[in-house]
Amino acid sequence: VLIDEGLELLDEDEAMRLLASSEVGRIGLTIAALPAIFPVNYRFVDGCIMFRTAPGSKLLAAANNTVVAFEVDDYHVEDRTGWSVLVVGPSELVRDVGVIDHVLDAELEPWVEGTRASVVRIRPGIVSGRRIVHGTPLVPGG
């Protein structure tokens, strides 16, 4: 087990598995030269993060043709455990109708009322994951 600043580093398979098993993540990007983080409900489809947003939304304008961060995590306050996965990669509006239909088939229904007709794809470039472990012997590394 490799550790990085006290956290167990997850291997990429485990990080991908956690990405595929979650539904809410957070996109980190820059809007008007300021950093921002927005939660989105998403699906992991064909190795990419896909989420829906409204045409003309601030998020779509900021997330089209740029490099973004995307984070998924699960923490438990009671026992102070948890994990997080961080993806960094290019983000773009999906224009291929076949891909959009495929995403919609993945039951990526918008949680928010109103139209969310645009689909954004993040291609994972760098994937990393970390887990808090307690009482386990760890070997420094990473």
Next chain:
Amino acid sequence: VLIDEGLELLDEDEAMRLLASSEVGRIGLTIAALPAIFPVNYRFVDGCIMFRTAPGSKLLAAANNTVVAFEVDDYHVEDRTGWSVLVVGPSELVRDVGVIDHVLDAELEPWVEGTRASVVRIRPGIVSGRRIVHGTPLVPGG
């Protein structure tokens, strides 16, 4: 109730209350010219977000003397409800021993094993909050 792209906008008092009642948030910043998001356990002390990290950590280097995003949220997959609060503001290493002691008194114990002796403060500049609502009549605005 004001809405912004289908989401109810929270007023600042409510956003601050949610910040004060949570313990895990996510900091969004740039590391080596790439966007990144890292979860931290934090406390809302004297109107600021405070968290601990290790001296010499990548996070501390990136979060000292810059403008960062900080996000807290709570989502429920079952009923597709939830809220998020986004803070944007300057982040800095706290050097005042009195303030550090005050933060430690706030029981901000590190979840991760090993030293987390440095305290970082984010001063909220811009605070916004959004909530998913279903079946409630909403008035466009915001």
